[in-house]
Structures are given as C-alpha cells and as structure tokens.
Amino acid sequence: MSEVEETLERIKVQPGVEGYVICDMEGQVLRRFPTMSQETAEIYAEAMRHLALKARGVVRDVNPKGELKYMRIRAKRHEVLVAFGEE
Amino acid sequence: MSEVEETLERIKVQPGVEGYVICDMEGQVLRRFPTMSQETAEIYAEAMRHLALKARGVVRDVNPKGELKYMRIRAKRHEVLVAFGEE
Structure with missing residues (x-):
C-alpha cells in the first residue's frame, strides 16, 4: 500500500472525520472520500483553493x-484541516 | 482582574508565544503585546482581517x-491563531 493510501486509511478511521479531498492548487479534485459526491468535493476544493491563496x-x-504549511478553520459544527504539499 | 486580562496573562506565559493582538473587524488594533510595536500589530491585524473575511x-x-469560530495558520517557523468574538 502506498504512503498516500496508508495516510488516507488512517484519516478515514479517525473519529469524527466526515470526509477528505485531495486537490491540486487549481482546485482540481484528485481524490475524494468514497461516500463524498464529486460535487461536494469540488465545492470544498474550490473554497479551500481561494482561502489557501x-x-x-x-x-508572506x-x-x-x-511558507504556508497548514491551515485549520473551525466553524460551529465543522472543522476543515488543510495541509499543503510541496509546490 | 477582568476576564480579558486573565486570558491575556495566560496567553503571555504560554511557551513559544511571541505576541498577541486584539482588533475589531475593521482591523483597528485595540490591544497588543507589550513588546510588540504598533506597526507590527497593525500588519497582523490587517492581514488577519482580510483572511478572516x-x-x-x-x-458560508x-x-x-x-459560523467561523477559530482559524489556525501554520507557516514554517510561525503559527497564527485567530479567535473570533461574537459579532
């Protein structure tokens, strides 16, 4: 199993995790949580792309x-954690 | 001592804390870390105002x-934690 697969497996089983999205800096969805729709994944990817920029x-x-490494946005009932890969 | 003062005292003595700024949603600095210059406080307040908006x-x-409650931005050597008061 690749390192990415292992990391995704670990994330999946974390209590409270509702989903994940892997996207590029253009907001293109590369991977998404199995039960997450493509549409929802795209909403998150696009939203986080803007915020990340x-x-x-x-x-700076x-x-x-x-150099931005990590971002965490906490709303009342949800929290989004954004980790940045190497450019 | 008021609750704000107590909270600021607790923050001050946290290991690794380099400063704090209290500002309103217009980016107006209301309080700053004693050894932080007004100029630095204004840079952070303005930067975080844009990001918070x-x-x-x-x-949404x-x-x-x-409703945005909290934001954490991790760069290579620094981290900014932003807590939002009631509107």
Missing part, C-alpha cells in the same frame, strides 16, 4: 520568507 | 449556517 499571501505579508 | 465567506459557501 489568500492565506499564502497573508503569510507578515514574513516574506514564510 | 475570506474564511467567513468560505465557511460550504455551509450557509456555518
């Missing part, structure tokens, strides 16, 4: 050498 | 009833 800019505003 | 929109795109 903004967050990367903000990190504050520290030009800064 | 974007994040709030993203949360994904779930119209969603």
Whole structure:
C-alpha cells in the first residue's frame, strides 16, 4: 500500500472525520472520500483553493520568507484541516 | 482582574508565544503585546482581517449556517491563531 493510501486509511478511521479531498492548487479534485459526491468535493476544493491563496499571501505579508504549511478553520459544527504539499 | 486580562496573562506565559493582538473587524488594533510595536500589530491585524473575511465567506459557501469560530495558520517557523468574538 502506498504512503498516500496508508495516510488516507488512517484519516478515514479517525473519529469524527466526515470526509477528505485531495486537490491540486487549481482546485482540481484528485481524490475524494468514497461516500463524498464529486460535487461536494469540488465545492470544498474550490473554497479551500481561494482561502489557501489568500492565506499564502497573508503569510508572506507578515514574513516574506514564510511558507504556508497548514491551515485549520473551525466553524460551529465543522472543522476543515488543510495541509499543503510541496509546490 | 477582568476576564480579558486573565486570558491575556495566560496567553503571555504560554511557551513559544511571541505576541498577541486584539482588533475589531475593521482591523483597528485595540490591544497588543507589550513588546510588540504598533506597526507590527497593525500588519497582523490587517492581514488577519482580510483572511478572516475570506474564511467567513468560505465557511458560508460550504455551509450557509456555518459560523467561523477559530482559524489556525501554520507557516514554517510561525503559527497564527485567530479567535473570533461574537459579532
């Protein structure tokens, strides 16, 4: 099993996890949680793409050498964790 | 001591904390870490204001009833935690 598959398996069994999406920086969905629809995955991918671009800019505003690694957005009932791969 | 003062004291003594800024949704600095310059506080307040507005929109795109509570942005050497008060 590849490292990606192992990581996805570990994420899947975490209590409270409702889904995951792997996408590229253009918001193209590459992988999604088995029970998540393509449409939902695209909504999350597009939303996080916009936020990620903004967050990367903000990190650089504050520290030009800064590199965005991780983002966590907590709403009342849900939380989205965004991890960034190498560019 | 008020609840705000107590909270700030607790934050100050947390290992690794380099500063804090309290600002309103317009990015106006209301309080800042004693050794942080007003200029630095304003940079963070303005940067986080933009990101917070974007994040709030993203949360609502994904779930119209969603309400942004907390945001965590991890860069290589720094991390910014943003907590939102009641509107």
